[in-house]
Amino acid sequence: MWYNYYHAVSGLECKLNRVQKSQTSSNYSGEIVLIKDKTRVDDGEVQELSFTMVATVQEVEESAKEFFRQISQKDIPGFRKGKAPRNILEQSVGGHANAMGGVAETLINEFAFKAIDDEGVLFIGDPQFNVAEMLEEGKPFSFDVSGPVAPSMHLASYEPVSIVMPPEEATEQDIKAQIRELQSYYHSFETIDDAEHKAEWGDYVEMTLTVTNHGRMVSGLGAADRMIGLGEGTMPESFDAQVIGSKVGDRLEFDFEAKDAEGESEYGDGELSAIVEVKGLRRCIVPEVDDAFAVKVGCENVDDLRKQLKLAINMQKGKDLPGLMVDRAIDQLVNRLEGAVPAYYIDFIRQDVGREMIQSLKQQGTSLQQWMLQNSIDGDKMKEKISIEAERRAAIDCALESLFAQKGWELSEEDIDGMFSSERGLEGTREDWEKSGRMASVRKMCRQSKSTEWLVETAVVTVVEEPVE
Structure with missing residues (x-):
């Protein structure tokens, strides 16, 4: 991604807004070597993270070379491309101050966002970059970064959860329910x-x-x-x-x-x-359940019918119960959240929910408007459904992050590499995600995966035969 840099001489503040990158990024070997003074601020409505980033002298020099290389390729009267002297290049962009602003922009584009990603910071929206002093060649360059982040919340308890689960094997109630379904189908x-x-x-x-x-x-x-x-x-x-x-x-x-x-x-x-x-x-x-009925549905007799249904139910339970256990364990964890999830974060998640729904409907060959008409749902009801789902996801996100932080767990390289295995469903390789600056998202998914695994492994399970719908 490329970031436009707007340099205000008054106060030397800069703000970067994300746009599509059109130039080809140079292959710098350096990195932002220092992130310091990290602070989380909560004003009661939004939680923000701020810190200072420091670039080395070498990184400043490389950024200056890259900036002036780029502008030297433009048409400058009286000079061939790449041949204009430094002072002329500075004049072409409005003077030395503007040129140093351009160097700062180049440096931040090339180094800052990768460093933020490497640090595992996920801003909600675009971060703000503030420069207290003008960049000077031959000196390290420091600037402040800030922006809203996901809220840090607490749980009432960090002990294993207790959940209720149906039996792993088919019960008589399960079999009877399936027989009723067959009877209903052949009515x-x-x-x-x-x-x-x-x-x-x-x-x-x-x-x-x-x-x-x-x-x-x-x-x-x-x-x-x-x-x-x-x-x-x-x-x-x-x-x-x-x-x-x-x-x-x-x-x-x-x-x-x-x-x-x-x-x-x-x-x-x-x-x-x-x-x-x-x-x-x-x-x-409704047909009677007898041998004739069993033959009609492809079995030898009633006993064979019951046997086949039991096998089918057990197979289905083998597929469904692991996911059900995860859902119930997470639900119990979410119930332990202290306080409500801040509205700004729910609003952020709501955007993702809406996009996902539209993409899903598009894959099914329909539009949101068509789906709403087919299901007799008006705009207000649709917004309500999306809001409910956003609240649920935001609460799950905060609960799992809180659990990970409280337990003091850490991620290993093996943990992160494991996220790119086929069953995790991440498209592309780790190298792809690193190049696109999305490893902070991978680390977050990895943290929440570890929290979920612990929840399931330690859950106190009570098996109860539940009513069959």
Whole structure:
């Protein structure tokens, strides 16, 4: 990346803004050799990190050579490219002060960001660079760097977490649940021919349905033909209750609520109105679990069916339970965070969540607008979902970092190299990440990986057979 340098003679302050690098970086062998006076400041809203960086005399000399080499390639009246003397080159950029500002810019571009990355510092946004004294050739050059960073937070406890996990082996409850799924898949419907039959719980009602929210049509529910299972959860219970007792040919008009357990709704305030024309009533026929049914689903008999289901469940548990254990261990750790994650950091994470979602939808061949329409989600609901996810990720980030710091762990070169193994999912080699100045991100991922591994390895696990959804 290339950074434009704006040099203000008054106060000799400089601020660098990130833009795409157009020049080819020179291959300097030196590095910023000293980072000192590192300080974290918390004003109650934002935590910032500041420190002083010092470049050696050699680095100043190399940066001066590179700066004047670049401007010597420009067209300067009366001189061939590369042949103008030093004083003319300085005049071409506005004098000695501006030239030294250009040398400082070159030095910071070439050395500072790599040194910051090597130090493991991750700024939120672009750091600010402040120069107290003008760069002088033949002398070391120092400048201050500052910017917001992820907040440092504390946990109420750093002891192993306690979690509840389902059994690793398939239980009788698991097998029965899978059999019910198979029965549901192979179900059939029969028409209820009794003209006097009144709809009851468990019946399936064929209807033409129109739903509005304060007169505004709900997407996909304008004179729509539907078959609704009463009590099956297809529609809210308040809707089903209004249909109970109806007969074929009835026309119903009523209000109902579409809200979740927290009182939230995907349909405005959730206060909806419906017009229902009952076209028919059906009864769901679920097949008996016998040898004939077992053969139908590809097994020899019921015993073989149960055996095959148990094997399949165990395989699925082998895939799912490790991830579930990680999630539950992290959830328990997050519950120990003292205080709320600062808003500025949640805002920063929110940007990543939004970008990731858009990229994911793009890979699926759809846009955010199309996805929102298909799922009946308005803009406010979408923002809320992204904010909730951002809060969760920010809290996880702070909790895992706090655990790593409190335990006093350190990263080895083997730890970092291990992040580039195939199962970690990092694209490219370590050399690629070093060249692009992203090793601080790798170190952060490595710290959080070590924290997570410790959480899982030390977790106190209670095995409980949980209800099957």
